[in-house]
Amino acid sequence: MDLSTGLVRTALNGTARVSPRLAGRWAIDLFWNPRSRVPVKPAEEPVMRQAERRELTVGGTSVAVYRWGTGERPVLLMHGWMSRASRWSPLVRALTDRGYSPIAFDGPGHGDSGGRGSTVVEFRDIALRLQAEHGERGGFAAVIGHSIGGLSAFFAVRGGVHADRLVSIAAPADFDCLVDGFRARFGLGPWAAPELRRRIEHRLFPGEPDPWPRLSATHQADRLTLPIMIVHDEHDDMIAPEQSGRVMAAFRDRADLLVTRGLGHRRIIADPQVIGAVLDFASATDPVG
Known part of the structure; x- marks a missing residue:
């Protein structure tokens, strides 16, 4: 695990002990948004x-x-x-x-x-x-x-x-595979799965009950x-x-x-x-x- 990944893991899991929802907000932002843009290769x-x-x-x-x-x-x-x-x-x-x-x-x-x-x-x-x-x-x-x-x-x-x-x-x-991979990569605790799933549902299919089969x-x-x-x-x-x-x-x-x-x-x-x-x-x- 590199230093930046370790710092993210510590910060998110630490925050989740106080407020899983706040940690979830930070985690979903990291999940959706690439940290960098790859350039065109020569x-x-x-x-x-x-x-x-x-x-x-x-x-x-x-x-x-x-x-x-x-x-x-x-x-x-x-x-x-x-x-x-x-x-x-x-x-x-x-x-x-x-x-x-x-x-x-x-x-x-x-x-x-x-x-x-x-x-x-x-x-x-x-x-x-x-x-x-x-x-x-x-x-x-x-x-x-x-x-x-x-x-x-x-x-x-x-x-x-x-x-x-x-x-x-x-x-x-x-899509569950991507959520599980994200959690594993950053070593996030059990709190992360329900928080990520709830926020993914709200962004992609607001108000729709159990949209996860559609994401398969x-x-x-x-x-x-x-x-x-x-x-x-x-x-x-x-x-x-x-x-x-x-x-x-x-x-x-x-x-x-x-x-x-x-x-x-x-x-x-x-x-x-x-x-x-x-x-x-x-x-x-x-x-x-």
Whole structure:
């Protein structure tokens, strides 16, 4: 545990002894808001310079949007937590070479977008806006998400985003996984779970009783009839591979699974073999199975 994490742990758990609600307010702010914004890597700059860039406003927040290609066969890319659209550069290059038109965005609080942090609801709302503006025949050839972007992809497709195919890379099956991971990372006591859950419910679905099933990739699995591809590394140290196993169990014969080794959580989206498999899946016309 580094020094800053240790200080946060001590401060939050100490405050919780006096006022769990006050500690919960600080904890949820830390949960929602990335502590820093990652920069564009030098290797990503050539691809990003080729993008048609613009901004749109969603929920009062300015969102940076990037588009490549001719506009035909649009593919929506959703990045993960503390990431940005530029991390998709290797896949963007491969998609455009295959005739697709990738569309990516920096989530609120990430990259060049405004705001302090993102939610799956905001990712869905951004996806709906982009679908209205760029979706071919009212939808995308594929929606591809990494980490929390993968969970957001499921949430968006159930929430009105149309796609021929869905690809989820190194993503959790349930939002609970993110709450548990946050608690474990900072060593927070039992007080944290009910406080975080209460505040998450209030922000995402105010007044709705028990919204947590909606925050699962497996929620109403029978409603998602599109082909699905799940990609996960067996050595992922941020999102346990068992999370993808739960998604596979829910979708059975409608999903393909690719398990990698030695790529971890972040490098997996730039791996040439993963990119090749995702391209083959996105362009396949035969039934999955």
